[in-house]
Amino acid sequence: MFISLLIVQIATILYHQLTTNFDFYPFNGIRHYSAKERRNEAWMNGIIMAIPIILTLTRMPLWIGISGLIWTLVLVGAILSWWLPYLTGVAVYKMSNNETWSQVYEKIFSQTITILPPIKNNPRPNLEHMILHILILSSATITLMYTFI
Structure with missing residues (x-):
């Protein structure tokens, strides 16, 4: 299960970095960002997503649990920025x-x-x-399952 956990977490950050740094229009809209905005997006979110991977690599239950919490917070951010406006208009x-x-x-x-x-x-x-949100949800879920089950 540990290898599956790492694979999902690494797939999440790799997917994010690919779609942030490369134009796959009409799949993504990154062409409308400046080079500076792309760099900022890649660095900020890359660091946020790298921290749980590093914590998971310790194989220590406490740090893996914190990793799951970080993935959960990233998921909450995705819900607030994409799904809440879609479902409610807010x-x-x-x-x-x-x-x-x-x-x-x-x-x-x-x-x-x-x-x-x-x-x-x-x-x-x-x-x-x-797709990114499914990967984030998977990272959060598998990490928390690994920690608490």
């Missing part, structure tokens, strides 16, 4: 450039691949992020 985060999440979504993600049906005019998670 955006929790304030964009740094005074744009609404709907405006940012329209500019960056509206032309990417989406498979979910529209709910009103709410921004829909695109396929790229749905």
Whole structure:
């Protein structure tokens, strides 16, 4: 189970880094980011996702449990930034450039691949992020299962 845990965690960070650094349009909308924004996204989230992997590599139950908590917090962030606006139309985060999440979504993600049906005019998670969120959920779930079962 430990190897499966590591594989899922590593797959999550690798997927994120690939989709953050390479343009796979219309799969992702990274072409609408500046080089600096791509770098910041890759570094910030890369570090956040690398920490649980490093903690897991210790093989110490306490650190693996903290790793599961970190993955859970990353999942909460994904839910708040993508799924809450999709399901309710309510955006929790304030964009740094005074744009609404709907405006940012329209500019960056509206032309990417989406498979979910529209709910009103709410921004829909695109396929790229749905896969990422499944990987994050898997990382959190498997890590917590490994720790507590």
